[in-house]
Amino acid sequence: MNDNSIALENEILQKANEALSAAEHAQFLTNNLWILIATVLVFIMHLGFSCLEAGFVQKKNVTNILFKNAMIIAIGLLTYCICGFNLMYPGLNEGGWFGFSGFFLNPSPEDMTSAYGNYTYWSDFIFQGMFAATGATIVSGAVAERIKLNAFLIFATIFVAVIYPITGMWKWGLGWLDALGFYDFAGSTIVHSVGGWAALAGIILVGPRKGKYTKKGIRPITGHSMPLAAIGVFLLWFGWFGFNGGSVLSADPESVSLVFVTTSLGAAAGAIGSYLTSMLLFKNYDLPMVMNGILGGLVGITASADVITVSSSVIIGFIAGILIPLSVTFFDKLKLDDPVGATSVHLVCGIWGTIAVAIFGKFDEEGIGTLTDQLTGIFACGAFTFLFSFLIFFILKATIGLRVSDVEQEKGLDIEEHRLAAYN
Amino acid sequence: MKKIQAIVRASKFEDVKDALSSKEINFFTFYEVKGYGHQKGESLSYRGTAYDMGYIPRIQLIIILSEPYVNSALEAIQKAAYTGENGDGLIMVSDVDNIINIRTGLKGSEAINK
Numbered sequence: 001m002n003d004n005s006i007a008l009e010n011e012i013l014q015k016a017n018e019a020l021s022a023a024e025h026a027q028f029l030t031n032n033l034w035i036l037i038a039t040v041l042v043f044i045m046h047l048g049f050s051c052l053e054a055g056f057v058q059k060k061n062v063t064n065i066l067f068k069n070a071m072i073i074a075i076g077l078l079t080y081c082i083c084g085f086n087l088m089y090p091g092l093n094e095g096g097w098f099g100f101s102g103f104f105l106n107p108s109p110e111d112m113t114s115a116y117g118n119y120t121y122w123s124d125f126i127f128q129g130m131f132a133a134t135g136a137t138i139v140s141g142a143v144a145e146r147i148k149l150n151a152f153l154i155f156a157t158i159f160v161a162v163i164y165p166i167t168g169m170w171k172w173g174l175g176w177l178d179a180l181g182f183y184d185f186a187g188s189t190i191v192h193s194v195g196g197w198a199a200l201a202g203i204i205l206v207g208p209r210k211g212k213y214t215k216k217g218i219r220p221i222t223g224h225s226m227p228l229a230a231i232g233v234f235l236l237w238f239g240w241f242g243f244n245g246g247s248v249l250s251a252d253p254e255s256v257s258l259v260f261v262t263t264s265l266g267a268a269a270g271a272i273g274s275y276l277t278s279m280l281l282f283k284n285y286d287l288p289m290v291m292n293g294i295l296g297g298l299v300g301i302t303a304s305a306d307v308i309t310v311s312s313s314v315i316i317g318f319i320a321g322i323l324i325p326l327s328v329t330f331f332d333k334l335k336l337d338d339p340v341g342a343t344s345v346h347l348v349c350g351i352w353g354t355i356a357v358a359i360f361g362k363f364d365e366e367g368i369g370t371l372t373d374q375l376t377g378i379f380a381c382g383a384f385t386f387l388f389s390f391l392i393f394f395i396l397k398a399t400i401g402l403r404v405s406d407v408e409q410e411k412g413l414d415i416e417e418h419r420l421a422a423y424n
Numbered sequence: 425m426k427k428i429q430a431i432v433r434a435s436k437f438e439d440v441k442d443a444l445s446s447k448e449i450n451f452f453t454f455y456e457v458k459g460y461g462h463q464k465g466e467s468l469s470y471r472g473t474a475y476d477m478g479y480i481p482r483i484q485l486i487i488i489l490s491e492p493y494v495n496s497a498l499e500a501i502q503k504a505a506y507t508g509e510n511g512d513g514l515i516m517v518s519d520v521d522n523i524i525n526i527r528t529g530l531k532g533s534e535a536i537n538k
Contacts, residue, residue, distance in 0.1 A: 278472060286469065289471060
C-alpha cells in the first residue's frame with residue numbers, strides 16, 4: 001500500500017464522517033422542530049379547555065371561568081419554571097420516590113446538543129410545561145360556578161408546583177413506577193386521571209351548585225353555549241395531535257404517524273360509543289355526551305397510543321365512549337356536581353386507558369405494562385393525588401373558605417367576583 | 425277606541441300577522457312573553473337528565489283600533505291562532521280613553537287613521 005492510497009482512504013473516511021454527522025444534525029433539527037410544533041399544539045389545548053368550560057357553564061359565570069383559565073396557563077408555566085420541571089425530572093433519582101435538582105432552569109451548553117436528548121433543554125422544558133398546566137385546567141371545569149376564585153388559584157398553584165410533578169416523576173422522571181414497568185405513554189394517568197382525582201377532591205369539598213340536586217330530583221343546569229363547547233372539543237382534538245404525537249419525544253416517522261392514527265380513531269370511536277349509549281339510555285341525540293365521548297376517547301387512547309394496533313385503538317375509544325354517559329349518570333346519582341363532566345372524561349377514561357395498556361399493549365420486552373403494574377400506577381397516583389388535594393382543599397375550606405355564598409351564585413360570579421359580565 | 429291584547433303561540437305569530445294584514449290592519453306592537461299554566465313546557469334533556477322547560481314561549485300583540493275594525497281583527501286573530509290544543513292563548517279587549525300621535529299631534533281615532 002503506497003502513501004497515495006492511504007491518503008485517499010483517510011480522505012474518504014473523513015468525508016464519510018462528515019456526511020454522518022450532517023445526517024445526525026439534520027435528524028436532531030427535525031426532532032427538535034417537531035417537539036416545538038407539538039408544544040404549540042398543546043398550547044392551543046388551553047384555548048380548547050377555555051371554550052369547552054365557557055360553553056358548559058351558565059352565561060353569568062363565563063368571565064370567571066375564562067379568568068381561571070388565563071391564570072392557570074400563567075401560573076402553570078411560571079411554577080414549572082421555578083420548581084416543577086426540576087421536581088419532575090430531577091435526573092438523578094432512578095427508581096426513586098422523590099427528587100429535586102434545584103430551583104429555576106439551569107442548563108449547561110451540552111444540554112443544547114443531541115447529547116441531551118432528541119431535542120434541546122429549552123424544547124424539553126416548554127413542552128413539559130405546557131403539559132403541566134393542562135392538569136390544573138381539568139380541575140377548573142369540575143368546580144366551576146361555585147368555587148371562590150382565590151381558593152382555586154391557591155390550589156392550582158400548589159397542584160402544578162408540587163402534586164403533579166411528584167407523581168409525574170414516578171413515571172416520566174424515571175422514578176419507581178417506571179422501574180416497576182408501569183406504562184403510560186402520554187399521560188392517561190400521569191396527566192388526566194391525576195387531574196381528575198384532584199377535581200374529585202374539589203367537588204366533594206366544595207359541594208354541588210345551588211339548586212342542582214333538589215327534593216324532586218336532579219335539576220339540570222344547562223351550559224349556555226353549545227357552539228363554544230363544540231369549538232373547545234375540536235380545538236382539544238386538534239391539540240391532542242401534539243399532546244400524543246409530541247410524547248413520542250422524537251420525530252420518528254413511523255411512531256408519530258401511528259400515534260396520529262390511533263389518537264384520531266380513539267376519538268372517533270369515543271363519539272360513536274357515547275352516541276349509541278346515550279341513545280339507548282336517554283332516547284336522545286345528546287350533543288354534550290357525544291362531545292365528552294370524543295374527549296373520553298382521546299383520554300383513553302393516551303396511555304397506549306404508540307403500542308397498540310389500529311383495531312385496538314377503536315375498541316379502546318369505543319369503550320371510553322360507552323363509559324361517559326354511564327359515569328356522568330353515576331356521579332349525578334352520588335350528587336357529585338361536575339358542570340363540564342371532567343371527572344367522567346379525565347378520571348374514569350384515564351383509568352380505563354391505563355388499564356387498556358395491559359390488555360392491548362404490545363411490548364418488545366417482557367414485564368412492561370402488566371395488569372399489576374398498571375393497577376399499581378393507577379392506585380399509587382390516585383391515592384397520593386386525591387389525599388394531597390383533599391388536604392389542600394380542606395385547609396382552604398377551613399381558612400379562607402371554598403364556596404361562594406348562595407346569593408353570589410344566583411347573581412353569578414362574573415358580577416360578584418369580577419364586576420364584568422361576559423356578554424354585554 | 426279599543427285596545428286588543430292577544431297572547432298567542434309563538435309558532436302562530438306569523439299566521440296572525442298575515443291574517444291581520446289581510447284585514448288591512450298593518451300596525452301593532454308585539455313582544456315575546458313566557459306563559460305558565462295547564463299546558464306543560466317543552467320536554468328537554470341535558471346530559472341524560474330530562475326536564476321540563478318550565479314555561480311556554482308566547483307572543484303578545486297590542487293593537488289599538490277604532491270600533492268598526494275591532495270585530496274583524498278579533499275574528500282574524502282567533503282563526504289564525506287556533507290549533508284546538510290546550511294553550512292556544514287569550515284575546516282581551518278593553519277601552520282606550522285617548523290616543524296621541526307623537527309626530528302629528530293628532531288625537532283620537534285620527535291618530536291611528538283606523
